[in-house]
Structures are given as structure tokens and as C-alpha cells.
Amino acid sequence: MAEFDSYRPPQEPRRPRRRDQAEGERPRGPKKRRGEELMVPEASFEHFDSYYGKPIVKFPPWEWPIGVYFFLGGLAGGSSLLAVGADATGNKELRRNMRISSMAAAAVGSGCLVLDLGRPERLLNMFRVFKLSSPMSVGSWLLGSFSALQGLAMLPELDELTGKKLPLPSPLRSFIEFAATPAGIAGGVLASPLAAYTAVLIGNTSVPAWQEAGKNLPFVFVSSATAATGGMGLLTTSTENAAVPRALGVVGAAADVAATSYMTSQLDDVSKEAFSTGKAGKLFKASEVCLAVGGVGALFSKKSRVLAGISGVALMAGSCLTRFAVLEAGKQSTEDPKYVVEPQRERLRKRREAGKVDDGITTA
Numbered sequence: 355m356a357e358f359d360s361y362r363p364p365q366e367p368r369r370p371r372r373r374d375q376a377e378g379e380r381p382r383g384p385k386k387r388r389g390e391e392l393m394v395p396e397a398s399f400e401h402f403d404s405y406y407g408k409p410i411v412k413f414p415p416w417e418w419p420i421g422v423y424f425f426l427g428g429l430a431g432g433s434s435l436l437a438v439g440a441d442a443t444g445n446k447e448l449r450r451n452m453r454i455s456s457m458a459a460a461a462v463g464s465g466c467l468v469l470d471l472g473r474p475e476r477l478l479n480m481f482r483v484f485k486l487s488s489p490m491s492v493g494s495w496l497l498g499s500f501s502a503l504q505g506l507a508m509l510p511e512l513d514e515l516t517g518k519k520l521p522l523p524s525p526l527r528s529f530i531e532f533a534a535t536p537a538g539i540a541g542g543v544l545a546s547p548l549a550a551y552t553a554v555l556i557g558n559t560s561v562p563a564w565q566e567a568g569k570n571l572p573f574v575f576v577s578s579a580t581a582a583t584g585g586m587g588l589l590t591t592s593t594e595n596a597a598v599p600r601a602l603g604v605v606g607a608a609a610d611v612a613a614t615s616y617m618t619s620q621l622d623d624v625s626k627e628a629f630s631t632g633k634a635g636k637l638f639k640a641s642e643v644c645l646a647v648g649g650v651g652a653l654f655s656k657k658s659r660v661l662a663g664i665s666g667v668a669l670m671a672g673s674c675l676t677r678f679a680v681l682e683a684g685k686q687s688t689e690d691p692k693y694v695v696e697p698q699r700e701r702l703r704k705r706r707e708a709g710k711v712d713d714g715i716t717t718a
Contacts, residue, residue: 414559418678419470422466424552425582429583432549433459434500434504437538437542438539447595450511452586460504481495490555500544503537503541506534507535507537507541510534553575562693567617573613578676579673580609584605588663589670603649607669622697622700634686
């Protein structure tokens with residue numbers, strides 16, 4: 355009988371005690387009700403501005419040089435295309451001005467990119483690989499190839515302006531004069547991707563406002579580039595040879611305003627706030643005013659060189675403000691967690707209503 359008296363049933367292994375658990379206190383576990391675990395209440399963002407005092411999504415460390423780079427990239431691409439058209443129609447003045455403007459915009463834009471990167475060698479690191487899946491890699495090679503082609507197309511124009519006094523050997527001068535048109539056409543092929551790739555780049559980031567507007571951002575950037583190109587043509591070209599820039603200015607201004615309005619109309623109410631309120635909202639309104647002034651002025655600038663110049667400046671200012679407004683909207687959307695969480699919840703709700711419940715919230 356002694357062996358039965360000493361028998362003890364096997365004990366379940368004890369759960370390790372937490373540091374904040376008192377000796378003898380029962381381990382805490384999830385409370386249950388009717389056999390189900392209680393879900394954590396949905397977070398409310400009414401009384402605090404970030405997660406533990408920090409943003410959920412970190413905004414890229416971009417400053418004003420990136421906004422200028424976005425603007426000049428569009429201007430460079432648009433000016434290149436206009437130069438190709440001017441060359442085909444025999445408008446030598448417009449061709450010269452647009453080739454020089456395109457190369458100058460590409461050069462200054464590259465300088466702004468280097469300024470933002472901090473060290474020049476970081477720009478060279480972007481050319482170490484070429485990945486079609488990376489908008490940054492594709493954009494770097496686009497900018498480099500475009501600048502080289504536009505530089506070749508621009509050299510004969512500069513040589514002509516100086517009365518062919520550039521220190522160029524005769525064979526080299528003959529070569530660049532022969533290669534200018536093919537180089538300009540090749541640069542024109544790369545112009546549209548150059549003007550739009552920055553929109554694709556920021557649309558692929560985790561910044562909430564840019565991600566929500568990603569499908570329509572390229573249309574905004576291309577129409578903005580068209581307005582800037584028309585403005586540059588009006589500013590630098592005589593009224594007799596500026597018929598095409600006048601048309602581009604009117605069409606580009608209207609397209610920029612329309613594309614921006616359509617983009618914001620397609621956003622949910624929360625994401626729309628990032629584009630319509632705060633500093634971004636003010637920049638968009640200022641852009642609309644400049645574009646309206648520039649577009650109307652371009653329409654009536656056929657005989658007035660002064661009005662053409664004012665219209666050109668207004669169109670380029672409106673285009674630049676559009677780029678800075680988009681940049682600011684992205685920054686504002688990272689400062690408040692509601693721009694991150696609420697669109698995610700809405701996407702998840704729609705997927706559940708559609709019966710798609712086999713994936714996680716992170717892919718919703």
C-alpha cells in the first residue's frame with residue numbers, strides 16, 4: 355500500500371514567471387469570453403499624433419533640391435521633345451533655345467541631385483547596376499544617357515552662337531554637326547520617360563499620400579512638364595517663332611490643373627486631406643493661380659513680347675509649385691498616423707467584402 359500512498363499524478367510544467375509577476379500570482383493570459391479571445395480595440399488617433407511619439411512611416415530625407423530636381427527633369431524632357439519638333443519644321447531659333455534649355459535644366463537638375471545626396475560619388479554609385487525593377491536605377495541611367503545625348507545636340511548650337519569660335523578641331527566640329535540631329539532625336543525618345551519617372555519613383559515608396567495617388571501622379575507630372583516647356587519657349591523665343599510654345603503653354607496649364615483635380619478626386623477622404631490642407635494645399639492653390647495667369651497670358655501673347663515673357667515665367671512657376679506641392683503632401687501624410695492606418699482599414703474592408711480573406715493586412 356505504501357507504493358500507492360506515494361503516487362502523485364504528473365504535474366503540468368509551470369509557465370515561467372514574468373519579471374513583473376509576484377511570487378504565487380497566477381500567470382496572466384488573454385481573457386476569454388464564451389471560448390473566444392477578446393480582440394484588441396481598434397486604435398484611435400484622435401488624441402495623439404504618432405506611434406510612441408514617432409511616425410509610423412518615415413519620410414525620405416529629401417529637402418528643397420529634390421523639388422527643384424523634379425521640376426527641372428520635366429522641363430529638360432519637354433524641351434528636348436520641343437527641340438525635335440522645331441528641328442523637323444525648320445524653326446532654327448526655337449530648336450536652338452530648346453536644346454540649350456534642355457541641357458541646362460538637366461545639368462542643374464543633376465547638380466541638385468548631387469547636393470541632396472551630400473557627396474558627388476554617391477551619384478556615381480547609382481550607375482553600378484541597372485535594374486528594370488528599380489525606378490531609381492532606371493531613372494539614374496535615363497538621366498545620364500539623356501544628358502550625354504543632349505550635350506552632343508547642344509554643342510553645335512553653342513558653336514553657332516559664338517561664331518564658331520569654340521576651340522574644336524575641324525574633324526570634331528564636322529562630327530558634332532552631323533551627329534546633332536540623331537542625338538537630339540535619341541534624346542527625345544528618352545524625354546518622356548525622364549519627365550515621368552520621378553512620379554513612378556515616389557509612387558512606389560511607402561509614403562501614404564504618394565502611394566494612394568501613384569496611378570495618377572505620372573499624368574500630373576507630364577502635364578506639368580508640358581506647361582513648363584511652353585513657358586520656357588515663350589520666355590526665350592521671339593513671338594514670330596513661338597506659336598508652338600504658346601499652344602503648349604495653354605494646353606499644359608489646363609492639363610496640369612485638370613490632372614491634379616482628377617487625381618485628388620480619386621483619393622479617399624483621408625488621403626485627400628494631405629493634398630488639400632496645410633502647406634501642400636496652399637502650394638496647389640498658388641500653382642493653379644500661376645497656371646491660370648500663364649495660360650491666359652499665353653493665349654493673348656501673339657503680338658506682345660513682354661506678355662509672352664510674363665506668361666512664360668508664370669507657367670514655369672506654376673509647374674514648379676505643383677512639384678513642391680506633391681512633395682509637401684507626401685511629407686504631411688507621414689506626420690499623422692491616420693494617413694497610414696485608415697486607408698489600410700478601408701482596403702481591408704473592401705477585400706473582405708469581395709471575399710478575399712486569404713491574405714494578411716499587410717498585403718491588403
